[in-house]
Amino acid sequence: xxDEDPPIPPVTLWELVVAFTQMSSLSFGGGLTAWARTVLxxxxxxxxxxxxxxxxxxxxxxxxxxxxKLAVYVGAHLRGPLGAFASVIGLIAMPMVLVLxxxxxxxxxxxxxxxxxxxxxxxxxxxxMAFSLALKLFVKHLRDPLFxxxxxxxxxxxxxxxxxxxxxxxxxxxISIIMYRNRGPAAPRTPPPPRPPMPGP
Amino acid sequence: MSTIPxxxxxxxxxxxxxxxQASLLALGGGTAVLGxxxxxxxxxxxxxxxxxxxxxxxxxxxxPGPSMLIVSLIGYWAMAQHFPADPWLGFFAGVLGMLxxxxxxxxxxxxxxxxxxxxxxxxxxxxxxxxxxKGLSAVTVGLLFASAVIVSREATNNLRxxxxxxxxxxxxxxxxxxxxxxxxxxxxxFLGYKGWLNAPPPLPLHGH
Numbered sequence: 001x002x003d004e005d006p007p008i009p010p011v012t013l014w015e016l017v018v019a020f021t022q023m024s025s026l027s028f029g030g031g032l033t034a035w036a037r038t039v040l041x042x043x044x045x046x047x048x049x050x051x052x053x054x055x056x057x058x059x060x061x062x063x064x065x066x067x068x069k070l071a072v073y074v075g076a077h078l079r080g081p082l083g084a085f086a087s088v089i090g091l092i093a094m095p096m097v098l099v100l101x102x103x104x105x106x107x108x109x110x111x112x113x114x115x116x117x118x119x120x121x122x123x124x125x126x127x128x129m130a131f132s133l134a135l136k137l138f139v140k141h142l143r144d145p146l147f148x149x150x151x152x153x154x155x156x157x158x159x160x161x162x163x164x165x166x167x168x169x170x171x172x173x174x175i176s177i178i179m180y181r182n183r184g185p186a187a188p189r190t191p192p193p194p195r196p197p198m199p200g201p
Numbered sequence: 202m203s204t205i206p207x208x209x210x211x212x213x214x215x216x217x218x219x220x221x222q223a224s225l226l227a228l229g230g231g232t233a234v235l236g237x238x239x240x241x242x243x244x245x246x247x248x249x250x251x252x253x254x255x256x257x258x259x260x261x262x263x264x265p266g267p268s269m270l271i272v273s274l275i276g277y278w279a280m281a282q283h284f285p286a287d288p289w290l291g292f293f294a295g296v297l298g299m300l301x302x303x304x305x306x307x308x309x310x311x312x313x314x315x316x317x318x319x320x321x322x323x324x325x326x327x328x329x330x331x332x333x334x335k336g337l338s339a340v341t342v343g344l345l346f347a348s349a350v351i352v353s354r355e356a357t358n359n360l361r362x363x364x365x366x367x368x369x370x371x372x373x374x375x376x377x378x379x380x381x382x383x384x385x386x387x388x389x390x391f392l393g394y395k396g397w398l399n400a401p402p403p404l405p406l407h408g409h
Contacts, residue, residue, distance in 0.1 A: 064311070137229070
């Protein structure tokens, strides 16, 4: 923790529930992380921009659904363990009820052709969304050969060889971390430092 | 596992095992284990069919909130199916399955975020920090592509090749432009509604 972090604002548990309900209801079609930034940083000013980005970075290293981990981390930062709990409840209560209602209709309604057709279209689009996440991450690291190689190896092992995920992820993860460690803090994406100005003639 | 119908309690236990394990393997977010969840719930445990998997995936993507709520619906149906004769009992069993699956998915990673997250902050200047972050995200990108391929294969099952066009277009548009995902979903839903993605039936049927 940095010393220059602003003091933790007084936040009630109920405010946490409301704020996280707010951001999850705004996230129709995805983009929950962006809404989290809007609500936590811009509207309620509970976190500074840097604090938010740092929380996001920490949370993304750990496994699990990103938005849940963010809720836990931010809730705990603001109000301790109960705050973490309140934030998660706020994040998932409303969507869970909605999903339950739609699920009950879907599972118990039998075969409705037009509904199935719509869902097929939505399913195809959702598959495209899954690809877009992969594409975005891949393109960001395109110039890093280690990244590209490990990405391709894990892709082939899981998608085509259909290896078990647990051993694959553990082994590849360890090898990849060690290789990055040995390569040292190379930063292939950062441009070279600007040249010092030429001395006058 | 497919031929022997297991008892409801066994199903509950299986849900806990499968989803808590998936939670801890979800590097970089829930989408990374979507393929694994599909494989376990459709091919291993037969909690739902491949087509149902895609339908509940579509439902949870189109609704607000974390997309990992797909496990809630898988848990619901895995339990509700045990009571085909009694819809109310099925509903309550389903809600139980839903709560158990959701908790199994969110609890382990939440505990990790709570305890390890604070500890990780102290690694701010550590030499291991960058290798861990980069190394894991390199594996993650492969998992994301694998999930996308597995889900796409299932989503395009029995559809025309044009469905792959919709997948490719929405992937590129969402990755590289600021297009609203809801708009894309609406267009894709409309294409589906019109039946333009459906493969023509193998034999002409009369008196449909």
